[in-house]
Amino acid sequence: MISKQNPVVYFEIPVTDLDRAIRFYTAVFGFTFEKTIIDHNEMALFPLSDALPGISGALAKGEIYNPTLDGVVLYFHSDAIEKTLEKAIANGGAALYPKTSNGELGFVAEFKDSEGNRIALHQPAD
Numbered sequence: 331m332i333s334k335q336n337p338v339v340y341f342e343i344p345v346t347d348l349d350r351a352i353r354f355y356t357a358v359f360g361f362t363f364e365k366t367i368i369d370h371n372e373m374a375l376f377p378l379s380d381a382l383p384g385i386s387g388a389l390a391k392g393e394i395y396n397p398t399l400d401g402v403v404l405y406f407h408s409d410a411i412e413k414t415l416e417k418a419i420a421n422g423g424a425a426l427y428p429k430t431s432n433g434e435l436g437f438v439a440e441f442k443d444s445e446g447n448r449i450a451l452h453q454p455a456d
Contacts, residue, residue: 341387344395
């Protein structure tokens with residue numbers, strides 16, 4: 331099947347404490363969130379701009395959402411991975427994988443968020 335769009339269009343990050351997760355992601359990335367209820371689940375929507383590339387998603391709290399280090403790994407853009415990792419650690423996260431070169435693709439790193447999820451970072455090559 332040939333598609334006219336990229337395959338991933340939306341994501342949800344499981345959380346157990348929505349307000350704590352909002353504080354964490356706001357402190358680490360500077361995001362603002364819009365809280366809502368979808369199918370009886372508490373959600374905090376990440377910002378989305380149609381003028382920018384990429385997708386958006388939500389922090390999601392509900393019976394079907396279970397934070398884990400073992401699930402899907404999302405990569406967030408970072409202009410300065412080391413600073414982003416420092417902010418994650420300072421706000422209750424933990425470093426899982428240090429800044430590492432991916433050659434021409436740039437750099438990657440991983441941290442555990444405030445809820446126990448594995449989150450990755452990508453910094454483009456200079």
